[in-house]
Amino acid sequence: MDKEYDFIVLGTGLKECILSGLLSTNGFSVLHMDKNGYYGGESASLNLNDLFKKFQGKEKAPEDLKLGSSRDYNVDLCPKLLMACGNLVKTLLSTKVTRYLEFKSVAGSFVYKQGKIFKVPASGGDAWRSSLLGMMEKYRFKTFLDFVVQYDQKNAKTWPNKMDCTKTPMSEIYKYYKLGDNIQEFVGHAVCLYLDETYKGMPAHDTIERAKLYAYSVSRYGNSPYIYPVWGLGGLPEGFSRLCAVHGGIYMLNKPINKLHFEGEKIVGVESVDENGKDAVAKCKKGVLADPTYFIKDGKPGPEVKQVGQVARWICILDHPIPNTNNSDSCQIIIPSTQLKRKSGTTHYLNGTTSCLTWSCRHLHLVRIALPQRRC
CATH class of the missing domain: 1.10.405.10 (Guanine Nucleotide Dissociation Inhibitor, domain 1)
Structure with missing residues (x-):
């Protein structure tokens, strides 16, 4: 992890994954990190157990509800229908991300x-x-x-x-x-x-x-x-993540973001932990692209975020x-x-x-x- 990259991307939501995919295909080195153990961030598709864990803190869905098997569900946290001739579909076609998805x-x-x-x-x-x-x-x-x-x-x-x-x-x-x-x-x-x-x-x-x-x-x-997407909107971030990885991007899930390193107002590094649990800093040449949730402390957005x-x-x-x-x-x-x-x-x-x-x-x-x- 102690390396220097052109860009570091925090969060694997749809917009972050689109950006990392496009950057990597244009020859930039990209490190993509997420504090969660799954792709998608707020655009993820969760099974039933993960859904109850996220919103109610339960390990699985209550059996008395008789909702069926957890793996039978892909619940979108942020549903978004795609206009068939819209810009997002054009981007999917031009980057060939459609080969990873079914609609x-x-x-x-x-x-x-x-x-x-x-x-x-x-x-x-x-x-x-x-x-x-x-x-x-x-x-x-x-x-x-x-x-x-x-x-x-x-x-x-x-x-x-x-x-x-x-x-x-x-x-x-x-x-x-x-x-x-x-x-x-x-x-x-x-x-x-x-x-x-x-x-x-x-x-x-x-x-x-x-x-x-x-x-x-x-x-x-x-x-x-x-x-x-047949398997839920979470397939879109995963598709662009594959695109980024194919072109040399590096992905790290379950990575806590301990600190952001600044030079003036510019973020030049991201501090997390390596595979041995020790503090490590990834440096970036051009900048950090991040989900706004990485700038929220104690439930309040920082100066980097405009609500x-x-x-x-x-x-x-x-x-x-x-x-x-x-x-x-x-x-x-x-x-x-x-x-x-x-x-x-x-x-x-x-x-x-x-x-x-x-x-x-x-x-x-x-x-x-x-x-x-x-x-x-």
């Missing part, structure tokens, strides 16, 4: 409205079949979707009514296509995945590009725009799929903030028996909600 198409994407769940229309055909929209709304949404697909900021002929979408707010685009609150709600929250309504006052370009990405991703697989928000998550184990989702074994359900009458909405993920996330006739219902910022 499946998520069965559907749904939105909650007035006590009911509706499938999100993402094509003209979906719009005509959807009960979420009235007759005139279907026509207007199809017209809007046709514009989105052919939109090109560099070609003024594709701009709506000669409006420059890098300057025109999204509210004006909605107004031009006569899209009412109903369509705006599911376009903004279920298609473009905004947490609140502030995007309407911002330049429309980003919203249009998000809607285009959604439409293109749907066209790739048909049912929904999302794909998911920008909070997210609450729930993990629910069900014995049935979510009603009104066509018995989908996997899906995403968006509850817009306007339906909840709060500043941000919630996202619900369901993964069931055909996805290898659970083989015990159980469905994992994962809920995520952004919390309001605290005032100091």
Whole structure:
């Protein structure tokens, strides 16, 4: 361990593993360390026993719950569906990390409205079949979707009514296509995945590009725009870790980080223990990349960390799929903030028996909600 590297990476979360993989493939020497005994950090996929150990301090799941074998589960701590044509998938393909992974198409994407769940229309055909929209709304949404697909900021002929979408707010685009609150709600929250309504006052370009990405991703697989690693999201950090190791990166798990060595404001070394349990320092030439949890002391973030928000998550184990989702074994359900009458909405993920996330006739219902910022 007492060596010098170009970069030292602390934590094996998704972003850390992507960075170490890309650095190693570009010829940099990388030491990757994690205080945990497993890959993934907060992006890990845990079996049932590890899940109860992490959150309840128990060595295994209580037998009276009758949840089945621990090894039948791969529970994602930080679920994230992958847009089929998104940047992360492009990175997976370009680095050939896909050879280490297997994916499946998520069965559907749904939105909650007035006590009911509706499938999100993402094509003209979906719009005509959807009960979420009235007759005139279907026509207007199809017209809007046709514009989105052919939109090109560099070609003024594709701009709506000669409006420059890098300057025109999204509210004006909605107004031009006569899209009412109903369509705006599911376009903004279920298609473009905004947490609140502030995007309407911002330049429309980003919203249009998000809607285009959604439409293109749907066209790739048909049912929904999302794909998911069959064995859980934890497979992504592991895949990039393999990429790093193939190109000479060194990995060390179960390594406590005792101290960070500074020269001025720059971290130049990381102190841990070697294989004999003695203190050892790994030095770095260019810098340290780290998960923010390595800079938290006594529950408070240090000056290296800037907190920008909070997210609450729930993990629910069900014995049935979510009603009104066509018995989908996997899906995403968006509850817009306007339906909840709060500043941000919630996202619900369901993964069931055909996805290898659970083989015990159980469905994992994962809920995520952004919390309001605290005032100091």
